Amino acid sequence: MSHFAAGILGTGSYVPDKVLTNFDLEKMVETSDEWIRTRTGIEERRIASEDQAASDLAYEAAKRALEAAKITAEDLDLIIVATVTPDMAFPSTACIIQDRLGAKKAAAYDTSAACAGFLYGIVQASQFIQTGVYRHVLIIGVEVLSKIVNWKDRNTCVLFGDGAGAVVMGRVAPGSGVRSFTLGADGSGGSLLCLPGGGSRKPLTEEGIHQGLHYLSMAGNEVFKFAVRVMNTSADEVLRKIGWEKEDVDFLVPHQANIRIIEAARERLNLPLEKVVVNLNRYGNMSSASIPVALDEAVRSGRIYEGARVILVGFGGGLTWGATSMIWDTKEQEE
Numbered sequence: 651m652s653h654f655a656a657g658i659l660g661t662g663s664y665v666p667d668k669v670l671t672n673f674d675l676e677k678m679v680e681t682s683d684e685w686i687r688t689r690t691g692i693e694e695r696r697i698a699s700e701d702q703a704a705s706d707l708a709y710e711a712a713k714r715a716l717e718a719a720k721i722t723a724e725d726l727d728l729i730i731v732a733t734v735t736p737d738m739a740f741p742s743t744a745c746i747i748q749d750r751l752g753a754k755k756a757a758a759y760d761t762s763a764a765c766a767g768f769l770y771g772i773v774q775a776s777q778f779i780q781t782g783v784y785r786h787v788l789i790i791g792v793e794v795l796s797k798i799v800n801w802k803d804r805n806t807c808v809l810f811g812d813g814a815g816a817v818v819m820g821r822v823a824p825g826s827g828v829r830s831f832t833l834g835a836d837g838s839g840g841s842l843l844c845l846p847g848g849g850s851r852k853p854l855t856e857e858g859i860h861q862g863l864h865y866l867s868m869a870g871n872e873v874f875k876f877a878v879r880v881m882n883t884s885a886d887e888v889l890r891k892i893g894w895e896k897e898d899v900d901f902l903v904p905h906q907a908n909i910r911i912i913e914a915a916r917e918r919l920n921l922p923l924e925k926v927v928v929n930l931n932r933y934g935n936m937s938s939a940s941i942p943v944a945l946d947e948a949v950r951s952g953r954i955y956e957g958a959r960v961i962l963v964g965f966g967g968g969l970t971w972g973a974t975s976m977i978w979d980t981k982e983q984e985e
């Protein structure tokens with residue numbers, strides 16, 4: 651039994667200015683706007699500039715989330731960054747952000763769960779807040795996937811985009827905030843979605859670069875089937891744990907990988923279109939940043955309101971997956 655309720659006090663997001671449309675991609679690889687739109691739902695994505703790294707995007711999103719939560723960086727106890735495209739292997743991107751924000755008393759670490767990373771971060775942060783150990787945790791999902799994508803591979807390069815989303819979590823009224831969660835992993839599927847080179851298994855060599863080991867690799871079809879399955883089972887599980895019926899859900903904020911995967915989840919939960927937050931047409935798949943950017947847009951546009959019952963659900967490389975149910979409440983509880 652937890653002592654305190656943990657909720658999201660404020661959200662923020664940032665995407666780079668440069669837009670890459672499906673029509674631009676038609677000039678780069680053998681593809682068409684029609685194929686990309688009908689098979690994925692994506693129309694355009696954002697691309698970081700050459701000198702923009704993950705921490706640059708994350709910093710902007712973090713500042714906006716702090717402002718929305720009405721706290722300062724000095725109030726932070728912990729910073730968690732979910733990313734598969736950190737500035738470098740170490741120091742962590744969370745430490746880089748800690749310094750840039752001036753969050754002097756905050757601990758900081760990166761968490762690695764690919765597209766499910768933000769959900770893993772939310773659940774970790776909730777534990778620290780629910781036990782009363784920490785008051786304010788900043789969780790950021792950030793990716794600069796354009797830097798690990800093979801721009802000659804039409805199977806992958808049309809799918810991904812760059813961006814950052816952040817939330818500040820803190821103590822909220824008993825009964826609101828995060829109400830239930832599920833996290834899962836199936837490491838046997840690790841090779842289906844991975845970055846094979848650059849780690850201690852295959853340090854980058856000239857030969858490795860020649861083989862393209864520094865590029866993201868994905869078995870799209872296999873990941874698709876897995877995604878549809880775990881989106882459904884995870885959403886069902888968090889509903890069951892909290893005792894909500896499908897019609898109790900006000901908003902579903904799913905990972906944004908493919909409109910067909912989102913549609914399958916929407917149908918399964920029997921939700922009308924307006925209850926599902928979709929932005930992949932404008933941003934593509936931003937891995938760990940997809941859910942927090944979609945969440946921030948839905949909050950800032952007024953779609954998600956105080957008291958709304960929200961489900962976040964996602965999946966990704968690892969393989970990993972997760973979901974949370976929450977009652978939206980941004981009012982911080984002092985005691």
Ligand code: UT7
Pocket residue numbers: 680681682685686689690765804805806808843870871872873874877907908935937965966967
């Ligand atoms: O967030 C991380 C998780 N990632 C995902 O969730 C991705 C999940 N997977 C998917 O979204 C889909 O599997 C893809 C969008 C990646 C692929 O869609 P699909 O309907 O599964 O297509 P497919 O892989 O079965 O390929 C169909 C055809 C192939 O041609 P043949 O072999 O049938 O002649 C591909 O070569 O489409 C071809 N193709 C393309 N054609 C034009 C693949 N990519 C492209 C492209 N443009 N960009």
